[in-house]
Amino acid sequence: MDSFELNKILGALLGTCLIVLVTSFAAQAVFTPRPLEKPGFEIAVKEETKGGGPAEAAASSEPIEKLLQTASVEKGSAAAKKCAACHTFEKGGPNRVGPNLFGIVGEARGEGRGFNFSAAMKAKGGTWTFDDLNKFLTNPKGFIPGTAMGFAGIPKDSERADVIAYLNSLSDHPQPLPTAQK
Numbered sequence: 084m085d086s087f088e089l090n091k092i093l094g095a096l097l098g099t100c101l102i103v104l105v106t107s108f109a110a111q112a113v114f115t116p117r118p119l120e121k122p123g124f125e126i127a128v129k130e131e132t133k134g135g136g137p138a139e140a141a142a143s144s145e146p147i148e149k150l151l152q153t154a155s156v157e158k159g160s161a162a163a164k165k166c167a168a169c170h171t172f173e174k175g176g177p178n179r180v181g182p183n184l185f186g187i188v189g190e191a192r193g194e195g196r197g198f199n200f201s202a203a204m205k206a207k208g209g210t211w212t213f214d215d216l217n218k219f220l221t222n223p224k225g226f227i228p229g230t231a232m233g234f235a236g237i238p239k240d241s242e243r244a245d246v247i248a249y250l251n252s253l254s255d256h257p258q259p260l261p262t263a264q265k
């Protein structure tokens with residue numbers, strides 16, 4: 084094989100390499116995905132409450148005064164079982180993870196009860212009105228960010244009102260339930 088033939092072979096090899104390189108560049112330029120400006124499709128899901136028709140959805144904006152009119156202390160006592168892991172309800176009952184809740188309606192928030200309340204609860208101040216209890220029990224961490232009460236809340240309006248009516252009954256001086264027409 085003379086050097087001329089060797090040159091031809093090397094030339095062919097080099098040429099092939101060049102073509103492969105150029106095609107790969109070209110392919111990259113063509114096929115590199117451009118980032119989309121906005122998502123190709125949007126997922127729009129209508130929020131539905133559990134078992135919820137429009138009637139129930141509307142009910143969630145009911146004021147507590149209205150809800151308490153149909154609340155049941157008996158049902159509230161049953162529903163409050165889910166609080167009993169952390170709270171006692173009877174007069175002079177011991178504190179558990181949370182404070183004893185006897186006579187809580189109308190009482191100062193985060194005070195007394197021989198309980199070591201969180202800084203967030205103490206800082207909130209004020210007293211436990213029906214309205215505050217309603218907000219707190221809907222979403223404890225929403226009403227008092229940083230509260231030590233590790234409880235998700237009671238999403239159902241009627242159940243929450245039952246529990247609040249029950250809490251109110253646990254007192255030496257239960258408060259008159261508020262009425263819708265003030």
Ligand code: HEC
Pocket residue numbers: 163165166167168169170180181182184187191192193194196199200201202203204211220229230231232233234237246
């Ligand atoms: C996982 C335990 C836990 C559960 C379940 C729980 N709580 Fe609590 N609760 C706490 C703790 C802890 C605190 C004190 C919060 C703080 O200091 O931030 C508290 C505080 C409270 C307070 C404020 C007391 C005060 O003196 O200011 C109320 C009212 C209350 N809980 C009601 C309820 C009700 C009603 C339920 C059931 C629907 C419930 N909690 C379920 C742990 C719990």
